[in-house]
Amino acid sequence: MGVTVLRLGHRHYRDQRLTTHVALTARALGAEKVILSGEKDEKIIGSVKDIAKRWGGDFEVEYEKNYRRIITNFHGVKVHLTMYGLRVQDKMKDIRGEKDVLLVLGSEKVPGDVYHMVDYNIAVGSQPHSEVAALAVFLHEYFRGKELEKVFGGAKIKVRPHECGKSFFTS
Amino acid sequence: MGVTVLRLGHRHYRDQRLTTHVALTARALGAEKVILSGEKDEKIIGSVKDIAKRWGGDFEVEYEKNYRRIITNFHGVKVHLTMYGLRVQDKMKDIRGEKDVLLVLGSEKVPGDVYHMVDYNIAVGSQPHSEVAALAVFLHEYFRGKELEKVFGGAKIKVRPHECGKSFFTS
Numbered sequence: 001m002g003v004t005v006l007r008l009g010h011r012h013y014r015d016q017r018l019t020t021h022v023a024l025t026a027r028a029l030g031a032e033k034v035i036l037s038g039e040k041d042e043k044i045i046g047s048v049k050d051i052a053k054r055w056g057g058d059f060e061v062e063y064e065k066n067y068r069r070i071i072t073n074f075h076g077v078k079v080h081l082t083m084y085g086l087r088v089q090d091k092m093k094d095i096r097g098e099k100d101v102l103l104v105l106g107s108e109k110v111p112g113d114v115y116h117m118v119d120y121n122i123a124v125g126s127q128p129h130s131e132v133a134a135l136a137v138f139l140h141e142y143f144r145g146k147e148l149e150k151v152f153g154g155a156k157i158k159v160r161p162h163e164c165g166k167s168f169f170t171s
Numbered sequence: 172m173g174v175t176v177l178r179l180g181h182r183h184y185r186d187q188r189l190t191t192h193v194a195l196t197a198r199a200l201g202a203e204k205v206i207l208s209g210e211k212d213e214k215i216i217g218s219v220k221d222i223a224k225r226w227g228g229d230f231e232v233e234y235e236k237n238y239r240r241i242i243t244n245f246h247g248v249k250v251h252l253t254m255y256g257l258r259v260q261d262k263m264k265d266i267r268g269e270k271d272v273l274l275v276l277g278s279e280k281v282p283g284d285v286y287h288m289v290d291y292n293i294a295v296g297s298q299p300h301s302e303v304a305a306l307a308v309f310l311h312e313y314f315r316g317k318e319l320e321k322v323f324g325g326a327k328i329k330v331r332p333h334e335c336g337k338s339f340f341t342s
Contacts, residue, residue, distance in 0.1 A: 017189055021301035028300035029308075051299055084330055084337040089319050115335045125319050126330035128222055129199035130192035136304035137200075137311050145312075148260050148296050159255055159297035164286045166255040 002032040002100070003142065004074075005135065008067055008114070009107040010038030021132045022105060023048045023061060029139040030147030031103070033060040037067035038107065056155025071117045076100025078118040081134045082110065085121030092141050095120060103138065105131045173203040173271070174313065175245070176306065179238055179285070180278040181209030192303045193276060194219045194232060200310040201318030202274070204231040208238035209278065227326025242288045247271025249289040252305045253281065256292030263312050266291060274309065276302045 005026040010019045015038075023034045023044070036045065040063050052059040064070050071078055077098040095101065104118060115121055124134040139147055152158075160167040176197040181190045186209075194205045194215070207216065211234050223230040235241055242249055248269040266272065275289060286292055295305040310318055323329075331338040 014188075017185075018192070021189070021303060024298075024300040025304040028296045028298035029304065055298055084333055086332050086334060087319065089316060112336070121333070121335055123330070123332055125199045126332055127195075127199035127226055127323065129195040130303050130307075132192060132301050132303040133196040133200065133307035136301075136307040140308050140311060141316075145260060148258065152298065159294070161257050161294055161297055162255055162292070163257060164292055165283070 003030065003103060003139065004033045004035060004101070005031050005103045005105060006035045006037065006067060006070055007105050008037050008110060010036055010041060011107065012039050012041060015107050016041065016044060018107070018132065020044050020048065022135060024051065025132055025136050027052060027057065027059040029136055030143045030150055031139065032058070033062065035062045035064050035070055037064055040065070054156045056152030056158070068117070071102065071104065071114070074102040076102060077120070078102045078104065079120045079122050080104040080114055080118040081124065081131065081138060082106065082121050083123050083126055083128060085123040087126070088122050088124050088138060088141060091120060091122055096142055101142070103135065105135060107131070174201065174274060174310065175204045175206060175272070176202050176274045176276060177206045177208065177238060177241055178276050179208050179281060181207055181212060182278065183210050183212060186278050187212065187215060189278070189303065191215050191219065193306060195222065196303055196307050198223060198228070198230040200307055201314045201321055202310065203229070204233065206233045206235050206241055208235055211236070225327045227323030227329070239288070242273065242275065242285070245273040247273060248291070249273045249275065250291045250293050251275040251285055251289040252295065252302065252309060253277065253292050254294050254297055254299060256294040258297070259293050259295050259309060259312060262291060262293055267313055272313070274306065276306060278302070
């Protein structure tokens, strides 16, 4: 089943671009699905679905207000990314063996019980930075770089890697 | 001298949080300096400097309106991160040998001449996602994961990695 990213506590306007970046990073770096929680934002859901459709692959986008239900009912391993957690470089060898991963990502403030609902609290560097960066490094480590080789089937638009400038295929 | 990150085209309000995430990710994942360009935003500069001071290390934050001058005058290798570039997994072995790297990161729209001013246009996945994610994966690859072991000297506040919950040292 792969990796599902659960984005907690989205707030309209303030988090709009960051939540979009979370969702697109999840898709680009090998996750199967993003579930958005917090305030419902049809604009983000629509724009990520639109990108997923044009750029290919089977990425799913869902909204669920009750994020605790998602965490509780998830049958694989549950990982919360937080700067307060154990070091990703120490724990990844255990997590990498798991086939189904729920990656929980907070926005500004994560309720205390979330730390107890998961199997791992994991830090990508014990410094303040970005949930987008933490997600990216986690996925890159989890997939050992193979996520960058992923083929997005049925794409209407595709980049042709190029030394200089922009080059596309379209269909 | 290490890695300097040049963030192009910052726009007040719209890019505030993403530019902050770019700067903090640069610091947390081993860069030495961020240079912000576009609209000058004292609030971001102040808040990143404040975090750098409290959390330790020697990270520098500067503003420069004329980003072309920064690119032209930089003496090391110049890398522009763009989804249209050559694949990071193919080119990193060449770039990793370089000791001084200027990493150029756009926001929405990067002027065409930037593609020609750099030594490499590099893609972290040829899919639309996030400059924060691209920066994170690039730095993680460039430093081969050793950036996560970096010691931030003189910190007033430090996280003690923990299985569950939040734990600090302060001095």
